[in-house]
Amino acid sequence: MNAWQSLTRRLAVATGPIRSLGSASAQAQTQTSAEDVEARPYSDVPRPGKLQFMRSFMPGGEFSDASIVDFSVAMRQRYGDIFVLPGMFGSKDRVVTFSTSDIATVFRNEGAWPRRESFDSVTYFRQHIRPDVYGNSLGLTVSQSEDWGKMRSAVNPIFMQPKGLRMYFEPLSNINNEFIERIKEIRDPRTLEVPENFIDELQRLIFESLALVAFDRQMGIIRKHRDNPDALALFRTSRDIFRYAFKLDMRPSIWKIVSTPTYRKMMRTLSEGLDVAQRILADSQQALEQRRQAGEQVNSHSIMQRLLEISPNVALVMGMDMLFAGVDATSTLLSAVLLTLAKHPDKQQKLREELTKIMPTKDSLLNEETMKDMPYLRAVIKETLRFYPNGLGTLRSCPENVTLSGYEVPSGTPVLVAANALMKDPAYYARPDEFMPERWLRDPQSGKKLQVSPFTFLPFGFGPRMCIGKRLVDLEVETSVAKLIRNFHVEFLHDASKPYKTLFVMEPAIDFRFKFTDLKD
Template identity: 70%
Template sequence: MISLNSARSVAIFGGPVRSLRSTSALAQAQITEESRPYNEIPRPNTFKFMRAFMPGGEFQDASVTEYTSIMRKRYGDIFIMPGMFGRKDWVTTFSTKDIETVFRNEGIWPHREGLDSIVYFRQHVRPDVYGEVQGLVAAQNETWGKLRSALNPIFMQPRGLRMYYEPLSNINNEFIERIKEIRDPKTLEVPDNFTDEISRMIFESLALVSFDRQLGLIRNNRDNPDAMTLFQTTRDIFRLTFELDFQPSMWKVISTPTYRKMKRTLNASLDVAMKMLRENQEALEKRRAAGEKINSNSMLERLMAIDPKVAVIMGLDILFAGVDATSTLLSAVLLCLSKHPDKQLKLREELLRIMPTKDTLLNEDTMKDMPYLRAVIKETLRYYPNGLGTMRTCQNDVTLSGYTVPKGTTVLVGSNVLMKDSTFYPRPDEFLPERWLRDPETGKKMQVSPFTFLPFGFGPRMCIGKRVVDLEMETTVAKLIRNFHVEFHRDASRPFKTMFVMEPAIDFPFKFIDVDQ
């Protein structure tokens, strides 16, 4: 079991602790008699809000971004999203000052409301597996701090990812061959269900990181039963979570069909993950017995050294959090580049300098000097924001938009919506990767308004998989655009919808034209 002392946790976050304490005191000082009481924060009637999600209601089938945007127009930058059926009220804010206040007062152990349906499963349905190791999704307070401190060196340091450049490059090569197999020989367009192919490739890449093995879902073993179970369940969990934890649901009161499906889905993915890890360990023992040298620097081996349960939980969480979100991001990058061929050409010119041949091996050295590639990905994250934002539970009383918000209140910060707001981003409806680069004449970068670009969150509890996603996206986009010119000839006026996270709303039969060089 994990045994890390509190001193280590404090040491890792030693810098932020000082500033957080000072801003916490400042926030406390802001709460004066002039602050308006919590019960005056605008809010809809609870019953009417619940009715809006039912058949015929204005929010039926609406995404979280759509219905919160409507409420923002109706109530302003701060309002209460009513809780029901066991879920607490959420204060929702789109104010940059409020967002900063929330993050500056989160402490060294930020409290984020977990996805209750998953937390309940881990604590009450399968305590035999999870026990005291709830994972970063469910853990809170010092338990979370100790686990995060143990995981940070594995996930947040670039050197831990070096070993994956070559195998990820090989997976991308396999994906390129798959594109050539399935595209129409005359039109060069891939089938309408190409997003499934993208998801298979992303799953294959993340499974390599999670379980130290390639599963063959791209070409070699597309019907691998264990891999298909993991592939499908990780995608289903996202949709079920939205229904159970973001829309009104009675699963906390009675066992609903949706929650029972969630329970079956979580059990199936857990069983396969444990089986795969057992197989990995058995194979490793045979290799050790045969005198083979074992690479102990992989993420899986380092997680196993902490605790085998941690390895299972983090492996599943990487897939759960990463497959759909990263697949959609790749679709968005390809869409942006296909609709802006001048930007695609500029990116390819950069890639040709770094990758003189199509089979140039990607490694840490070749990936260093690709600023435009990173700007393209960053601008895509802004242009198509993935979800509404994130949540935090107030660690103490704070003032948000002039209202006193008491300790223990859940705050939903809508930071992602601000990335399309002209107040913060000039020409927000234009795809401009250049906005993230230094001006060639002045040498200065665009000044981004603080707390408006937080696609991976902020502070100690920011997304731990950021570097894994960066590596996956950079290698994949580099390989694809080096090999193909990408076009898209369908209506793309509303290509995505945001439920829990952003997901495709249309098919993406991209046209892949071979690059001659």
């Protein structure tokens, strides 16, 4: 048995009780071991009828405007911890499970090249519309099997090692200094509140940060070049793609049979984004070459430069996927951190006390050394990820038949492991509706950390196919939160009872009119 198998088997044993929701108030209970009883056939897994399922998403249907989280929680109350979302119009059935035992089983049996069901519409574009660009590198977001394994092995050393991000500490710190000036420009001089569209400003901040990593250049869309047409086109398309993909690939859609309006919009958006990204990458390469010829020092260890060493297409595809997967999700996370701190001023002050020790002045630049010792900052971000789960979970398909909650699930069936929903479940987290960063820190008396049930905190996934951008997201959010909280006291004086809605991932449902009050050094 290799180390990976040993770890996952130990975790599987330790997953503890699973929940069975015959009603909303059902309590955690022990599941009979799958080895002790004969597995029931897949056809017995609870599910709605196909026609019923399709009607529920049509205008006026039960779930026509529901998020995937609201929908799945309602389904859980109706059917229990495991159920099937029927496949239609060329799409497969999807099994949804809320059981930690099932989640452990799925990850334990995902194989050397885990298959994560992706967006078929994006895959179709890359395979059939633009194979000239994507023929040898579909990208980590949609590639599968050996193709995925080869690409992941090639780029892992670039993204997963902390030293690969060292060069970005100070540039990202400077980008956030510019963002701070932008806040001062746009806030109301009387109320100190930012405008209703502040989420757009947060998205520009994250886009600027990701573009720096992806294309070795600053786009300037925070302040200097807000109307940069190429940057704005890439900014817009990277966000629109995700919304179209949700409509085409997560909800019932006939696009595989008939060319629908949303499908055509998606293909145009993907084409536009690709054209702009190719142009930006070429411009970045040309600018770097001109600097070399002029005798300037060029850092050859940037992520883009290292990806180019693999191949220009890999650099292009990875750059686009960074924006596609990162802009909305990371900006939403940043808004959530600011919101939790604004609503919990005692936690905000505790964080500021930690930051002041490391950042003696408000304009202090962050670097690798200063970012090392910020345990409370990291606890705040971790607790925000638990408090506002980003979506329901992740999709996997097992290469062999597996037994989940006593049912035999055929090989190749997509399984949505709903781990994120468990982060607000009192069966696993004490006082789940309270924002308590301290739950992630060592107890000052005992020196022990909170023991979290395995497979209940997986905001970036798990195993070989966990999010490759985790370290980059950590760096961006830690830098932005540190700079903002060191410069401002942040308040939110409006209703925040339902600040987010969730399609496939969480997105804002309200206007984030934060109040930013300047601090003295």
